[in-house]
Amino acid sequence: MKNHKIYPVQxxxxxxKTKLDSNSFQILRKKGTEYPFTGKYNDHFEEGTYKCRGxxxxxxxxxxxxxxxxxxxxxxxxxxxxxxxxxxTTHDMLRTEIVCSNCGDIKDMxxxxxxxxxxxxxx
Ligand SMILES: [Zn+2]
Numbered sequence: 001m002k003n004h005k006i007y008p009v010q011x012x013x014x015x016x017k018t019k020l021d022s023n024s025f026q027i028l029r030k031k032g033t034e035y036p037f038t039g040k041y042n043d044h045f046e047e048g049t050y051k052c053r054g055x056x057x058x059x060x061x062x063x064x065x066x067x068x069x070x071x072x073x074x075x076x077x078x079x080x081x082x083x084x085x086x087x088x089t090t091h092d093m094l095r096t097e098i099v100c101s102n103c104g105d106i107k108d109m110x111x112x113x114x115x116x117x118x119x120x121x122x123x
Pocket of ligand 1: 055056103
């Protein structure tokens with residue numbers, strides 16, 4: 001599914017390529033996936049706020065981060081309004097794409113959602 005929403009932060013593909021390193025560009029803009037246990041913030045549990053690499057918007061408070069042992073940073077809640085949950089039914093699967101609501105950077109693909117997140121789903 002192509003996301004046609006207009007986000008407050010708008011950049012062309014070329015501008016994103018300039019702003020992000022090539023690995024981040026693939027992950028944030030092209031639905032690439034970081035290898036598990038390789039991310040800088042996987043084992044990071046300091047107090048603070050996790051921000052979008054693309055636009056700097058605050059996404060998660062450190063109090064919501066937990067050790068899921070899955071290899072990627074995990075949070076049980078996002079900062080209110082920081083993320084959008086977009087239903088993706090391509091490849092004959094029902095998944096949810098989690099994106100920054102300020103710039104549209106992709107944060108996660110999930111096959112399940114909790115009740116609160118479902119209320120925010122954009123179809
Ligand atoms: Zn962003």
